[in-house]
Amino acid sequence: MPALPCDTHDPAGPDGVIDAVVDRLGRLDHLVNLIAAPPRPGRLTELDPLALRGALDRHLVMPLAWTRSACRRRLAEHGGSVVNVVTDAVRDASQAAATAALTELTEWLSAELEPRVAVRTVVPSPSTSAAAYRTALTDAVPRLLARPGGEAAHRVHGPVLVLTAPPERPSHAA
Template sequence: MTSRFGGRTAIITGASRGIGLAIAQRLVSEGARVCVTARKPDPLKEAVEALGGPEHAIGVPGRGDDPEHQDAAIAATKEAFGAVDLFVNNTGINPVYGRMVDLDLDAARKIFEVNALSAISWVQKVYRAGMSEHGGSIVNVSSVAGLKPAPGIGFYGASKAMLRHITEEFAVELGPDIRVNGVAPAVVKTRFAEALYDGREEKVAAQYPLNRLGVPDDVAGAVTFLLSDDASWITGRTLVLDGGVTLTGGM
């Protein structure tokens, strides 16, 4: 273990598996203590055990867009570890696929609430919970779908484009003591993205100059860099993590 994050505490949302869990594992390995959140208690309990138990991690189950859950997670983090220094907004949903002209508006409202509006709420709450006094670092997990039109997942992409703008606005508002950045991954091999490559991974990966899809650790490495003091002169930026695919016109 290293101590790049020694003495610091992070909240990572959507972290019972996949990208969120990989970020939490990287932070713990570098000295941080973490609170991980997710909807289902049992996978979250398993994640806490994988992170080394209560000395290193706690889990708070709930919906990422639920204000009461947000309050509970922040309160539990402060009670267990004393402060919230780092925040990673990794929660995101995409329950629909198809043309945006056919989009069910109730589904669109839910996507907006989870992918964009809840990010604002979380940042407001961690700011008021102590970051306004002692500073901190925040990373929002966006998507390359937010960089240009994304047929089939158009409103998901729109919500992630808004998240990128939210990142920039908070960076301007909260500097110099709080840095706010983002990452925009292309297809990463997780359960969330499985429909985009399942059964045709080799064909999908062939579109990428690096000839492979992403894995959660690819995102975790970038996120922990942006959270760390190594990125102390970076704020308001969304780092594209795409294996080069957007250079060739792919997604």
């Protein structure tokens, strides 16, 4: 599987990566946005509103940027799927607010793009343990990427682009 370097936080980055995938593989059928949700301690009412920008960027702006690029280059014309996966349990108010925004974005994109492009989001329940959620993802994501109908409905067809950001490190890390 080829690796394509890019800054997953740069809104201009998706176009080049999507173009490279289509140029190298000839097509792009699926986009998976893996969205990390690092904990931010504190209550939402005590949070500096500017601190929400990072969470909204991860949960809303970048998934939209990647979906937009994939649809412009390939998915809108040829069909496929987009799955946004919140990779960690949502355990604080700022994450919950950003995840709610992602859920709403998914509904709008689904209304715009279906039936050619299926758009889904996977978010853990607050009552689900992190281990149980990760286990469930291994089954859920391939099913969401599968094209409906026929015996092979459970199989993923075509190239899948999985996006993940490097883990966030504290500023004092070496």
